[in-house]
Amino acid sequence: MSTDFTQIQPLSQPVNMHGEMAVFSPEVEAEIDRHLAKYPSKRSAILPLMFIVQRERGYLDPAGVAYLANRLSLRITDIWEVATFYSMLQTKPAGRYHIQICKTLSCKIMGEGKITEHVSKKLGIKPGETTPDGKFSLSLVECLGSCGTAPMFQINFDYHENLTPEKVDQILDALE
Amino acid sequence: MFIGAIGCEPLQLRRVHLENSRSLDVYRANGGYEAIKKVLDSMSPDDVINEVKKSSLRGRGGAGFPTGMKWSFVPKDSPKPKYVVCNADESEPGTFKDRYLMERDPHMLIEGMLIAAYALGAKTNYIYTRGEYKYLIDIMDVALDEARAAGMLGKNILGTNFECEIYTHTGAGAYICGEETALLSSLEGYRGHPRMKPPFPAVSGLYACPTVVNNVETLTAVPDIIKMGGEAYQKLGTEKSGGTKLWSVSGHVNRPGVYELPMGYDDMEKFIFEDCGGIPTARQLKAVIPGGSSVYIMRADQIIGKDVRMDYEGLVAGGSMVGSGGFIVMDETVDVFASTKNLTEFYKHESCGWCTPCREGTDWLVKIFKRVDAGGGRDGDIQLFLDLCDNIEGKSFCPLGDAAAWPIQSAIKRFPEDFQKRLKH
Numbered sequence: 001m002s003t004d005f006t007q008i009q010p011l012s013q014p015v016n017m018h019g020e021m022a023v024f025s026p027e028v029e030a031e032i033d034r035h036l037a038k039y040p041s042k043r044s045a046i047l048p049l050m051f052i053v054q055r056e057r058g059y060l061d062p063a064g065v066a067y068l069a070n071r072l073s074l075r076i077t078d079i080w081e082v083a084t085f086y087s088m089l090q091t092k093p094a095g096r097y098h099i100q101i102c103k104t105l106s107c108k109i110m111g112e113g114k115i116t117e118h119v120s121k122k123l124g125i126k127p128g129e130t131t132p133d134g135k136f137s138l139s140l141v142e143c144l145g146s147c148g149t150a151p152m153f154q155i156n157f158d159y160h161e162n163l164t165p166e167k168v169d170q171i172l173d174a175l176e
Numbered sequence: 177m178f179i180g181a182i183g184c185e186p187l188q189l190r191r192v193h194l195e196n197s198r199s200l201d202v203y204r205a206n207g208g209y210e211a212i213k214k215v216l217d218s219m220s221p222d223d224v225i226n227e228v229k230k231s232s233l234r235g236r237g238g239a240g241f242p243t244g245m246k247w248s249f250v251p252k253d254s255p256k257p258k259y260v261v262c263n264a265d266e267s268e269p270g271t272f273k274d275r276y277l278m279e280r281d282p283h284m285l286i287e288g289m290l291i292a293a294y295a296l297g298a299k300t301n302y303i304y305t306r307g308e309y310k311y312l313i314d315i316m317d318v319a320l321d322e323a324r325a326a327g328m329l330g331k332n333i334l335g336t337n338f339e340c341e342i343y344t345h346t347g348a349g350a351y352i353c354g355e356e357t358a359l360l361s362s363l364e365g366y367r368g369h370p371r372m373k374p375p376f377p378a379v380s381g382l383y384a385c386p387t388v389v390n391n392v393e394t395l396t397a398v399p400d401i402i403k404m405g406g407e408a409y410q411k412l413g414t415e416k417s418g419g420t421k422l423w424s425v426s427g428h429v430n431r432p433g434v435y436e437l438p439m440g441y442d443d444m445e446k447f448i449f450e451d452c453g454g455i456p457t458a459r460q461l462k463a464v465i466p467g468g469s470s471v472y473i474m475r476a477d478q479i480i481g482k483d484v485r486m487d488y489e490g491l492v493a494g495g496s497m498v499g500s501g502g503f504i505v506m507d508e509t510v511d512v513f514a515s516t517k518n519l520t521e522f523y524k525h526e527s528c529g530w531c532t533p534c535r536e537g538t539d540w541l542v543k544i545f546k547r548v549d550a551g552g553g554r555d556g557d558i559q560l561f562l563d564l565c566d567n568i569e570g571k572s573f574c575p576l577g578d579a580a581a582w583p584i585q586s587a588i589k590r591f592p593e594d595f596q597k598r599l600k601h
Contacts, residue, residue: 038343040257040300040383043365047348051307072365085367085528086348088307104269105469105518106426106504142351142522143269143469144308147426147502148177148433157310 022067028056032071042072046082050089059090087141095130095137097175100154103140106147111163115151116140118165122172135175178425178433179276182441182451184412187400187420188393189436192280198315200322203283209328211399212290216336219402224295228398230406232418237263237354237391238468238500239575240488247388249378250296256385258298260289261363264305264312264392265347265354269469269522270502273422273434274392278305278312281396282319286342288395290328291402293340296388300341304359307348316344351526355574356389357381358528369530370574393422413439417487421501423447428455428507437486444484444494448505459507463591466491467499469519470579472586473512496586512591513598516583517545523580531573537564538580553599558588561595 024032035048049071053064060068065079072079083089101107101116120126123136130137146152149161160171179192191197191206203209215224229244250258262285266274278285285303293301305313320342323329331339345363347353353362357371360382381387397419401409410418417439425432430453441447448454448461455461461476466486474496478484484494491498506515524538541564548557565581572578588595 038302038345041364044345044363046365047307047362048346050348051346082365082367086307086350088349103518104522105465105515106270108518109427109506109510109515141349142525143267145266145272145275145306147270147272147504148424150426154308157308159311 020063020066021070022053022057022061022063024056024067028052043074043078046072046074046079047086050079050083054090059093093130093134096135097155098137098139099172100139100141100144101127102142102144102146102150102152102154104143106143107150107152110150112151114165115153115163115168118168119153119172122169136172178431178435179280180433181420181436182447184420184436184438186436187412188277188281188284188396188422189434191284192276197280198282198319200283200319200326203281207403208283208399209287211402212287212294212328213334214402215291215294216334216338221295221297224291224402227401227406228295231397231401231409232406232413232416233394233397233401233409234417234488235391236393236397236421236501238268238470240498243390243394246378246390247292247295249376250386250388251379252297254386257300257383258296259382259385259387260292260296260298260301261359261382261387261389262289262301262303262392262395263354263356263359263389264303264309265351265359266309266392266500267306267351267354267526268500268502269519270424270426270465270504271468271500272424272426273501275309275312276434277392277396277422278309279315282316283323284396284399285316285392286319286323286328288398289342290333290340291398292388292390292395293342294338296386298388299339300343302343302345302363302382304345304347304353304363306353307346310346313344313346320344350528351522352528352574352576355576358574359389360387367528369528370576372573414487414489416489417498421487421498423486423501423503425452425503425505427505428459428461428510429505430454430456439487440490441486442483443490444479444486445481447486448479452505455505455507459509461505462508462510463506463512463515465496465502465504465506465583467497468502469504469522470575470582471497471499472582473516473590475590478590512587512594514549516587517542517549519583520545520580523576527576527580531577533568534572534574534577534580537568537572537577540564541580541584548598555599557599558592558595561588 035045057064068079069076127140151163152161196202225247233243234240350368352358353368355370358368362368377387413419420436423435464474520541524542527534527538529535568577569581
């Protein structure tokens with residue numbers, strides 16, 4: 001990587017390959033503007049903006065990606081290049097509730113296996129799958145920084161810790 | 177879960193149990209923002225750097241590099257803007273201390289960053305937090321707004337001509353972004369690939385400008401260093417390891433938690449069996465990974481009766497490292513082959529793919545672990561593991577490769593029986 005920073009200019013104008021570009025409400029546009037104002041380079045706002053697009057549209061769909069390319073003056077490939085690197089960015093539709101069970105060492109030795117088995121059985125899906133009604137997706141993920149309160153999972157952005165099968169039932173049953 | 181200090185007065189954890197501990201009022205009522213006032217009233221940037229040097233504070237993220245020295249590498253005459261970036265990408269398995277510092281005492285981090293920014297002449301600064309910790313980004317944003325409204329951020333801070341702004345930034349699920357140059361790539365909006373060093377970030381970091389990247393726990397130690405003086409802070413610990421350190425304790429102990437210990441705490445056996453309440457259900461201690469998943473695993477007989485002091489030198493003498501202080505305790509039910517396989521899967525998943533030894537090496541390591549785990553272990557597999565590790569360690573672009581090799585090398589050396597029994601003869 002070069003040691004002299006220059007804002008990378010797009011080789012061509014941003015291309016909207018799918019003929020459709022996402023449209024957001026004035027409130028969301030204002031939120032995006034607030035993020036862009038933090039940085040001397042627009043490109044730095046790519047991750048915060050991707051989370052906003054994902055929140056609004058469920059995942060980084062082609063129209064959302066086209067929006068990002070346009071808003072950040074980047075190419076479609078620049079967006080995909082970044083989107084495919086980070087595990088929290090969804091490039092295909094996911095369930096409304098994404099259950100992410102931590103599988104790394106401390107959770108593993110504190111009973112992750114039982115929790116995964118229980119959730120799988122209860123929802124009828126394996127890790128990597130989504131329920132047919134689109135309500136739940138299940139993933140096994142790496143350390144979430146909750147080792148002292150293992151085992152744990154994160155549903156969307158909410159942490160649920162010191163899990164037992166009974167607690168899992170209460171949490172999942174309470175979700176609309 | 178326990179949160180508190182053992183063997184010293186709580187310093188970093190002083191306010192965590194107070195009601196509304198994350199509010200500006202509670203922070204101020206309990207000694208908060210006194211250090212930045214002292215700095216602006218009576219200290220030059222060089223005075224600040226000298227106090228931090230005297231404190232023997234070393235980077236708490238894992239590498240343990242002397243903080244004052246890191247700060248002094250920033251060129252004073254550079255015409256470019258300078259940046260302080262807080263590394264809150266806490267992702268090292270077994271580590272969860274920064275989470276509680278930010279959750280319970282966000283203004284302590286803001287004050288630490290203000291002081292660092294003053295010492296280095298940085299006007300714009302970022303807190304890079306892992307994406308999964310979104311609730312902490314929200315907490316930090318509230319605290320930053322409070323600080324801004326109280327005149328602690330922006331222009332003319334505390335009536336002086338000191339100007340400083342701090343922003344939160346989100347990661348999106350990549351362990352590699354805890355490596356400081358990968359973090360900067362990510363903050364610039366690219367894939368989180370590490371960069372060649374030199375040039376070091378102090379010379380050419382964020383947007384190719386002089387940048388200091390420090391861990392949360394490092395920055396939150398700074399206000400106390402300024403208030404009590406570098407020498408007094410150093411004396412809380414040992415000569416080479418100043419101050420106190422947070423240990424994130426997890427696994428098979430009766431009392432997991434975040435423990436603040438003075439550097440040089442004596443000793444690890446007492447810590448496990450008394451302070452952390454010992455091993456549940458009268459099982460035997462088998463192994464400890466004392467400094468986050470990357471460091472050498474220790475056998476129980478390297479700890480019990482061995483008087484392992486808990487500081488940088490003590491842990492090296494005891495056969496491991498302080499690292500990030502992620503202290504994972506494992507009882508006799510743990511199979512070290514399986515625990516090492518688990519960690520190797522982690523490193524394979526988190527390898528960024530930039531360099532061949534790490535990308536291909538971690539992939540092959542996992543393939544061999546899976547084959548052996550499925551009953552296909554063969555004579556020579558142990559040598560194969562070690563050869564592969566040798567081709568990663570010291571030969572990868574950034575320390576993630578070393579971090580993947582060390583757990584395997586130490587597990588094979590210290591728990592050969594758990595590997596041997598998997599092989600067919």
